Amino acid sequence: MTTTMVCFRAGRTDYAIPVEHVREVRSSEELRPLPAPRAGVMGFLSDQGNALTVIAPLGPGQEHVLLLDHDDRTFGLLVAEVTGVVSLVGEVGPPPAGQVGHFVSGVITTSDGLVLVVDVGALDESLDR
Numbered sequence: 001m002t003t004t005m006v007c008f009r010a011g012r013t014d015y016a017i018p019v020e021h022v023r024e025v026r027s028s029e030e031l032r033p034l035p036a037p038r039a040g041v042m043g044f045l046s047d048q049g050n051a052l053t054v055i056a057p058l059g060p061g062q063e064h065v066l067l068l069d070h071d072d073r074t075f076g077l078l079v080a081e082v083t084g085v086v087s088l089v090g091e092v093g094p095p096p097a098g099q100v101g102h103f104v105s106g107v108i109t110t111s112d113g114l115v116l117v118v119d120v121g122a123l124d125e126s127l128d129r
Contacts, residue, residue, distance in 0.1 A: 004087050005108075006066065007115065008079040011059025014115045015079075016088075016108060021120040023067040023074060025082050031065060040126070042078045052076050057103055057126060058118070070124040077123065086110075092117055101126060 005016035006025075031043045031054055044051045045065060054065055054076035061078035068077055092106035095116070103126075105119035 003092075004085065005115075005117075006085050007083045008064070008066065009081050009083060010056070010061050010079045013059060014083070014113070015058060015104075015118050016086075016115050017066065017068070017118045017120060019085060021068050021070060023069050026065045026067060026076070028061065028063055028065055028078060031076075031078070045076050047074065050074075053127060054078050055123065055126065057101060057123065068120055068123065070120045073124055073127070075124065075127060 004019040006019050006022045007014065007016045026045060030045050033043045034041060037043065040055050040057045042054045042056045044053055047067065052067065052075055056078040061080050063081045064079050065076040066079060068075055088108055092108055095104040095106050102122045103119055104116045106117040108115045108117060
């Protein structure tokens with residue numbers, strides 16, 4: 001099975017999101033502050049006349065915002081850097097135990113090490129908590 005993923009770093013960890021959930025990559029310079037945000041909400045971006053919430057539950061980000069689509073909602077994920085788009089062949093292993101929020105749905109082994117696969121649905125659900 002081949003899956004195309006957008007790979008990125010947040011904090012000191014490598015992550016991947018299936019490409020079908022990533023609408024575009026934007027600069028974090030466009031990020032605007034939100035008054036009195038909840039924990040993990042970094043601000044918002046303007047997108048086609050809409051204000052899109054930007055979150056960072058995976059760790060510190062600084063350079064890029066991934067605009068993610070899930071169901072009928074679009075939101076941003078602040079990341080340290082986007083490292084590329086890759087086609088991965090093989091199975092996704094189970095996620096590490098012990099996480100709160102279930103943002104990681106699995107693990108992929110690459111030539112550079114382990115990459116955590118992000119569950120976009122879990123990120124989307126975190127916006128409603």
